Amino acid sequence: MPDVIVAGGGPAGALAAILLARAGARVRVFERARFPRHKLCGDTLNPGALAVLARHLDTTPLLANSDVIDGMVITGPGGVSVRGRYGRGLSGRAITREVFDHWLIAQAADAGAEIDEGVAVRDVTATTDGGRTRINGVIVQGGGSTASHTARMVIAADGRRSSLAFGRGLARQPARPRRWAIGAYFTGVTGLTTAGEMHVRDGHYIGVAPLPGGLTNACLVVPHAHGDEAMKTPARVLDQYLGADAALAPRFAAASPAGPVVMLGPMAVDSLACGEPGLLLAGDAAGFIDPMTGDGLRLALAGAELAAAVTLDVLAGRVAPDQAHTLLAARRRAAFQSKWRFNRTLRSLVASPRGVTAAALAARALPSVFERMIRYAGDC
Numbered sequence: 001m002p003d004v005i006v007a008g009g010g011p012a013g014a015l016a017a018i019l020l021a022r023a024g025a026r027v028r029v030f031e032r033a034r035f036p037r038h039k040l041c042g043d044t045l046n047p048g049a050l051a052v053l054a055r056h057l058d059t060t061p062l063l064a065n066s067d068v069i070d071g072m073v074i075t076g077p078g079g080v081s082v083r084g085r086y087g088r089g090l091s092g093r094a095i096t097r098e099v100f101d102h103w104l105i106a107q108a109a110d111a112g113a114e115i116d117e118g119v120a121v122r123d124v125t126a127t128t129d130g131g132r133t134r135i136n137g138v139i140v141q142g143g144g145s146t147a148s149h150t151a152r153m154v155i156a157a158d159g160r161r162s163s164l165a166f167g168r169g170l171a172r173q174p175a176r177p178r179r180w181a182i183g184a185y186f187t188g189v190t191g192l193t194t195a196g197e198m199h200v201r202d203g204h205y206i207g208v209a210p211l212p213g214g215l216t217n218a219c220l221v222v223p224h225a226h227g228d229e230a231m232k233t234p235a236r237v238l239d240q241y242l243g244a245d246a247a248l249a250p251r252f253a254a255a256s257p258a259g260p261v262v263m264l265g266p267m268a269v270d271s272l273a274c275g276e277p278g279l280l281l282a283g284d285a286a287g288f289i290d291p292m293t294g295d296g297l298r299l300a301l302a303g304a305e306l307a308a309a310v311t312l313d314v315l316a317g318r319v320a321p322d323q324a325h326t327l328l329a330a331r332r333r334a335a336f337q338s339k340w341r342f343n344r345t346l347r348s349l350v351a352s353p354r355g356v357t358a359a360a361l362a363a364r365a366l367p368s369v370f371e372r373m374i375r376y377a378g379d380c
């Protein structure tokens with residue numbers, strides 16, 4: 001029997017597995033997909049995410065397969081544009097999730113974790129004692145069969161729409177905002193630099209990132225009403241938004257798609273708790289933030305560090321299993337609260353036309369404020 005089962009082998013699950021296995025725990029990861037696999041993302045690791053990785057891993061291979069991102073360009077309506085560098089020698093990296101996630105899960109296997117790919121976690125198993133329920137394993141499905149597996153602790157790192165968090169009532173889809181992300185790779189985009197780009201417009205935004213091998217990632221985040229016909233043709237929607245944007249249209253005029261257009265949404269998730277007895281949540285499963293600030297991976301990786309540390313405390317008998325999720329919640333609040341607030345404030349600003357216009361005016365008058373914001377978003 002493993003000490004810990006990790007559901008999901010994305011960045012959070014892989015890093016949690018690395019830390020636990022290195023500390024001597026027997027770890028089994030169940031991952032629905034098979035690596036290498038694509039994942040819709042802006043494909044940038046900010047300096048903070050890189051720092052988390054460098055704390056635990058030799059990042060030389062990661063650096064070799066990625067490009068430097070030394071800051072962000074933010075543009076707004078009316079041609080306003082601010083470029084902020086991370087400064088002090090700090091940089092992030094641009095790397096496809098196909099390459100990054102594959103590398104990270106391989107590190108988990110090297111650390112001694114057992115990785116099962118092509119296996120979906122469907123539910124948890126639990127014991128009840130004196131009216132108290134405690135999670136003690138998972139039910140997995142794959143290869144045409146269903147099986148249950150027990151462990152002393154379960155970590156759910158199965159992403160934004162976590163089956164386990166939703167299934168246990170620890171997360172839910174709010175009625176609003178209803179925003180969707182549509183992303184694709186292109187070749188032949190012009191005007192790229194060593195900065196990630198966020199083009200904030202009235203009601204939507206478009207992230208653009210230069211990637212190794214002449215690829216460009218373009219990701220549109222746009223609101224839509226339930227049942228919107230336009231969302232049935234995401235490639236056309238992305239094309240329309242890029243083509244209608246005065247700043248981006250000339251730069252994408254000669255670009256060619258390099259792969260399928262991928263869409264996901266509605267994006268927002270309300271996280272109500274980060275676990276229950278026997279179960280801890282990590283990464284997006286514990287709380288998804290709007291991708292506008294480009295720091296989801298840093299929070300996912302840092303959240304994995306916290307979940308792994310609490311799990312090790314339980315395994316060593318330093319923390320009662322029933323207390324682990326409340327301890328994790330307290331540590332997550334202490335570590336992330338100010339960043340969550342920053343992200344929420346920006347999301348509300350972008351949601352209102354007046355907010356976007358005011359921000360554009362402020363950027364023109366006080367670019368240094370935006371440069372500081374870029375450094376804060378980058379977890380410098």
Ligand SMILES: Cc1cc2nc3c(=O)[nH]c(=O)nc-3n(C[C@H](O)[C@H](O)[C@H](O)COP(=O)(O)OP(=O)(O)OC[C@H]3O[C@@H](n4cnc5c(N)ncnc54)[C@H](O)[C@@H]3O)c2cc1C
Binds near residue numbers: 007
């Ligand atoms: C449009 C968009 C753009 C973004 N851009 C950026 C960016 O540029 N920079 C940044 O830092 N962050 C970005 N983010 C956020 C970032 O993608 C997430 O924060 C990050 O992927 C979270 O990692 P995770 O390991 O928690 O979840 P995931 O990366 O979602 O990994 C979860 C894993 O669990 C697996 N899984 C799911 N269900 C099951 C199941 N039932 N059983 C087993 N396995 C399962 C999945 O296959 C997946 O491998 C973006 C997000 C979006 C939506």
